[in-house]
Amino acid sequence: MKTIQELEEIRKKTLETINVRKDRSGTRIVVGMATCGIAAGARPVLLSVMDEVRKHNLADVVVAQTGCIGMCRLEPIVEVYKPGEEKVTYVKVNASKAIRIVNEHVMKGKVVEEYTIGAENK
Amino acid sequence: MKDLSLHILDLSQNSISAGAGLVKITVNEDIKKDTLTISIEDDGKGIQKDLLKNIMDPFVTTRTSRKVGLGIPLMQAACRRCEGDLAIESEENVGTKLTATFRHGHIDRAPMGDMAETMLTLILAGSDSDRSVDFVYKHILNSEEFCLDTREIRTALGSEINLGRPDVLMWIKGYINEGLKNLRGGM
Numbered sequence: 001m002k003t004i005q006e007l008e009e010i011r012k013k014t015l016e017t018i019n020v021r022k023d024r025s026g027t028r029i030v031v032g033m034a035t036c037g038i039a040a041g042a043r044p045v046l047l048s049v050m051d052e053v054r055k056h057n058l059a060d061v062v063v064a065q066t067g068c069i070g071m072c073r074l075e076p077i078v079e080v081y082k083p084g085e086e087k088v089t090y091v092k093v094n095a096s097k098a099i100r101i102v103n104e105h106v107m108k109g110k111v112v113e114e115y116t117i118g119a120e121n122k
Numbered sequence: 123m124k125d126l127s128l129h130i131l132d133l134s135q136n137s138i139s140a141g142a143g144l145v146k147i148t149v150n151e152d153i154k155k156d157t158l159t160i161s162i163e164d165d166g167k168g169i170q171k172d173l174l175k176n177i178m179d180p181f182v183t184t185r186t187s188r189k190v191g192l193g194i195p196l197m198q199a200a201c202r203r204c205e206g207d208l209a210i211e212s213e214e215n216v217g218t219k220l221t222a223t224f225r226h227g228h229i230d231r232a233p234m235g236d237m238a239e240t241m242l243t244l245i246l247a248g249s250d251s252d253r254s255v256d257f258v259y260k261h262i263l264n265s266e267e268f269c270l271d272t273r274e275i276r277t278a279l280g281s282e283i284n285l286g287r288p289d290v291l292m293w294i295k296g297y298i299n300e301g302l303k304n305l306r307g308g309m
Contacts, residue, residue: 001300002293002296002297002300002301004274004275004278006293007275007278007279007290007293008278010279010283010289010290010293011278011279011280011283013289014282014283014287014289015282015283033135033243033247034132034135034193035132035191035192035193035196036192038123038128038131038132039123039128039132039196043128043131043236043239043240043243044239046243046246047239047242047243050242050246050288050291051288053288054288054289054292063246065243065246065247067135067139
């Protein structure tokens with residue numbers, strides 16, 4: 001049974017391990033979450049990104065949401081912003097593609113070319 | 123939209139965009155009366171009177187990326203398919219209340235879907251920027267009730283810890299899934 005008391009444990013654990021970090025200094029993963037994105041399946045994509053970030057304890061990665069990016073037919077869309085690098089836009093993402101994007105691009109710095117918008121247009 | 127939780131997610135995002143500090147989501151399933159009512163109430167900036175008149179029109183939107191806005195019309199269509207309807211009341215600078223009704227047992231009524239995922243996504247969106255948005259999610263089934271109030275969670279966690287932290291979100295997910303399961307008699 002989940003209790004509010006468990007939150008106290010989370011609180012203690014978090015305060016012990018909290019590292020001073022400012023958002024936006026690391027990688028940002030942004031998922032399009034407007035009507036078009038949601039209808040195309042963006043919610044499980046967002047949650048699998050979040051879960052993967054949590055699993056690997058990626059403290060300097062921020063997962064965020066945005067509205068309609070303007071390319072509804074290519075949703076779900078995920079954008080990865082790494083400091084000092086050009087933005088990479090992934091299209092028609094699903095939960096398993098999202099996991100690969102986190103593992104290969106966010107963690108190892110290797111862009112998953114075949115899922116990018118560039119590959120889609122070819 | 124495949125299920126009702128996706129409609130709730132989509133329309134609650136409007137509340138966040140409207141600058142709400144508190145969004146109340148209530149799902150009321152009354153099996154005896156055969157009704158399902160979903161309401162989303164916020165304290166955001168409200169909708170201007172002339173926009174409110176045409177709000178159900180898919181060619182009316184405030185977004186700038188294109189000329190159609192389908193969130194509200196899609197929900198309205200989902201309601202009307204099931205002998206229900208969608209009503210929106212709003213007052214500028216006070217807030218907006220949206221009420222969607224369905225016949226619970228209608229063959230075309232979409233399933234509820236994953237409300238835990240919807241709430242997680244909303245809480246994450248509401249803790250993303252500098253401002254924080256609180257949510258009250260109440261789910262009533264006949265006379266039983268489950269309630270999640272992020273203000274209580276915030277109090278328990280203290281101000282240093284963001285609600286959008288993955289470990290907190292995982293706790294909330296478990297809390298909702300357990301609560302809803304109990305509501306349905308542990309099924």
